[in-house]
Amino acid sequence: MDLFKIFASAAVFYFLYVSLRLYRNYMRAKTTGFKLRIFPFEIGTPLFTVIAGPFLSLALRVFPQSFARTYDLGVYGVEYRDRVAKRERETPAYLVVTPANALELFVEDGEIANAILARRREFEQDNVSRKIMNNFGDSLAGSVGEGWSRQRRLIAPMLNERIMETVWSESQQQTHEMMSHFTNLENGTTNGTVTGLRTIAFNILSTIGYGMPAKWTADVKQARKGEKMDFMETLLHVVDGLILLVVFPPWLLRQFWMPKSLRQIGEAYYQFYEHSSDMLQKERRSLRSSGTPRNTFLSSLASVNDHEEDAYEKEGRVNKPAFTEEQITGNLYTFTLAGYDTTANTMAYAIAMLAAYPQWQDWIIEEIDQIHKEVSNPNSYQNVLPRLERCLAVMFETLRMFTPVAHIVRECPVEKVVTSRGKSYRIPANTRCTLSLDGVGAHRDVWGDDVFEFRPSRWGAKATKLTGANSIAQVPKLEAAGAKEHFLPWSSGPRACPGMKMAQTEFLSVIYTIFSEFRAEPALEAEESLEQGLSRIAAIVADSQPKLTLQMNRPNDLKLKWVKR
Numbered sequence: 001m002d003l004f005k006i007f008a009s010a011a012v013f014y015f016l017y018v019s020l021r022l023y024r025n026y027m028r029a030k031t032t033g034f035k036l037r038i039f040p041f042e043i044g045t046p047l048f049t050v051i052a053g054p055f056l057s058l059a060l061r062v063f064p065q066s067f068a069r070t071y072d073l074g075v076y077g078v079e080y081r082d083r084v085a086k087r088e089r090e091t092p093a094y095l096v097v098t099p100a101n102a103l104e105l106f107v108e109d110g111e112i113a114n115a116i117l118a119r120r121r122e123f124e125q126d127n128v129s130r131k132i133m134n135n136f137g138d139s140l141a142g143s144v145g146e147g148w149s150r151q152r153r154l155i156a157p158m159l160n161e162r163i164m165e166t167v168w169s170e171s172q173q174q175t176h177e178m179m180s181h182f183t184n185l186e187n188g189t190t191n192g193t194v195t196g197l198r199t200i201a202f203n204i205l206s207t208i209g210y211g212m213p214a215k216w217t218a219d220v221k222q223a224r225k226g227e228k229m230d231f232m233e234t235l236l237h238v239v240d241g242l243i244l245l246v247v248f249p250p251w252l253l254r255q256f257w258m259p260k261s262l263r264q265i266g267e268a269y270y271q272f273y274e275h276s277s278d279m280l281q282k283e284r285r286s287l288r289s290s291g292t293p294r295n296t297f298l299s300s301l302a303s304v305n306d307h308e309e310d311a312y313e314k315e316g317r318v319n320k321p322a323f324t325e326e327q328i329t330g331n332l333y334t335f336t337l338a339g340y341d342t343t344a345n346t347m348a349y350a351i352a353m354l355a356a357y358p359q360w361q362d363w364i365i366e367e368i369d370q371i372h373k374e375v376s377n378p379n380s381y382q383n384v385l386p387r388l389e390r391c392l393a394v395m396f397e398t399l400r401m402f403t404p405v406a407h408i409v410r411e412c413p414v415e416k417v418v419t420s421r422g423k424s425y426r427i428p429a430n431t432r433c434t435l436s437l438d439g440v441g442a443h444r445d446v447w448g449d450d451v452f453e454f455r456p457s458r459w460g461a462k463a464t465k466l467t468g469a470n471s472i473a474q475v476p477k478l479e480a481a482g483a484k485e486h487f488l489p490w491s492s493g494p495r496a497c498p499g500m501k502m503a504q505t506e507f508l509s510v511i512y513t514i515f516s517e518f519r520a521e522p523a524l525e526a527e528e529s530l531e532q533g534l535s536r537i538a539a540i541v542a543d544s545q546p547k548l549t550l551q552m553n554r555p556n557d558l559k560l561k562w563v564k565r
């Protein structure tokens with residue numbers, strides 16, 4: 001048989017194989033009630049993104065629209081591309097039939113997303129996310145089942161009201177240091193605002209997590225470059241190199257012939273273990289001698305006992321420590337991973353949008369000035385934070401438009417039924433459900449015709465109160481009815497983000513501190529008008545892309561002039 005015949009037979013065989021699988025999956029999907037899309041390749045995988053990603057813009061031009069849209073859907077980061085294209089959201093969800101074993105359900109509808117998120121046991125976190133989160137050991141963010149319930153019960157209280165005063169005051173301190181650096185630069189002009197905010201977010205985690213406060217520096221990475229990596233430096237490298245560490249074994253990354261940046265990540269991986277083990281031993285020694293835990297995440301993890309390990313209690317023995325060393329390391333890592341980019345980028349997007357649309361600076365400055373007039377101690381967490389209603393509305397509007405975690409994935413191993421707008425839908429067994437946290441915030445019928453515009457006042461300011469310890473801040477009243485369930489940047493249900501209040505406190509402290517004294521303006525280029533400068537900033541913000549979280553592609557082009565008010 002010549003080569004051509006071999007190839008032709010292989011192609012026919014493959015075609016038949018794919019057709020049969022598509023047919024079988026189509027039969028599974030056709031009575032579900034969802035809109036269907038058929039696609040001849042498995043989508044949404046890292047492999048698809050790597051192979052199909054570079055041809056995306058070509059595919060969007062040459063393929064028929066519905067095929068091109070499904071292709072687009074399979075390449076990582078579709079949410080933000082959709083937003084830039086201002087595309088209509090599809091309700092409630094659509095099911096993609098491919099030759100793969102699992103069906104792919106893409107949910108952009110709040111009602112279905114909430115229904116899935118509420119049923120944690122039936123829709124568990126997917127395997128890939130678990131692998132990423134458990135890179136350094138079993139952790140809250142990467143566990144499922146009873147293991148998750150136990151970790152959640154013990155860990156969520158560690159991020160409650162007890163730490164908020166420190167988050168508030170440390171964020172204020174860091175912001176003062178950052179602003180004094182910016183305003184000492186020529187004309188108060190800097191392209192380092194995004195990096196500066198990253199330093200703040202990292203340093204807050206350093207204080208709250210490990211009790212290691214650090215001075216603000218223009219670039220958190222530069223400042224920590226020493227001969228030998230310290231703990232926080234290893235942490236920075238492993239958090240930034242997260243995907244590489246999942247794809248390549250760390251021993252490979254640290255080989256001498258690897259590029260320096262990869263070597264550093266590989267090296268940091270091993271040193272992170274050593275440092276975290278050392279720190280834990282120290283913490284345990286200090287706990288034994290003082291008897292009282294410090295107000296840090298590490299100390300809480302090291303000292304917490306599991307009172308439900310009843311065998312210990314009944315036998316009158318000392319309570320069993322709740323976490324193994326591996327679990328403590330795993331949780332220290334995910335605590336930083338989950339709280340760093342998310343909060344830093346939310347602050348960066350908010351400030352960029354305030355600079356691009358200065359009318360919203362006027363709006364929050366009015367609120368801030370009022371607080372300064374009325375509150376006797378304008379630095380007090382207790383007195384100031386609950387009054388920052390407009391500033392919180394800015395945060396919510398930023399999260400609605402620049403949702404850091406664009407989607408999360410849940411697996412449905414056994415057939416389930418969900419409802420939306422009074423209609424039932426069947427989710428077949430073995431379906432991967434991709435819940436677009438970004439998409440639910442972008443429905444015209446919920447948010448109105450200006451859904452793609454930055455308008456913080458849509459969050460009716462009066463209702464924006466933080467309530468109770470770590471409870472979901474009441475979602476501010478919306479002009480559009482029923483919008484509460486269409487705002488899920490922190491997810492919802494039992495697995496909703498336990499760091500939400502910490503992120504809000506940090507964000508509000510930073511914004512309040514900055515705009516109490518300064519305004520942000522575009523640093524104009526030669527012959528550029530103010531209008532052009534404002535549009536340039538808006539364009540820099542629009543040039544964004546989800547990496548692990550949503551990020552600006554050109555953060556250093558965001559040149560701002562900080563002006564004393």
Ligand code: HEM
Pocket residue numbers: 117140141142152159334335336338339340342343346404405408437489490491492494495496497498499500502503
């Ligand atoms: C604006 C900032 C933040 C956003 C938008 C955000 C968003 C999210 C989202 C979407 C999830 C996934 C929930 C799910 O799978 O259903 C999550 C989980 C988590 N977040 Fe956040 N987060 C933020 C800040 C923080 C902070 C500051 C911390 C703590 C330092 C934190 C700690 C966690 C943890 C530990 C989990 C895992 C919870 C679990 O699996 O039970 N987050 N976050």
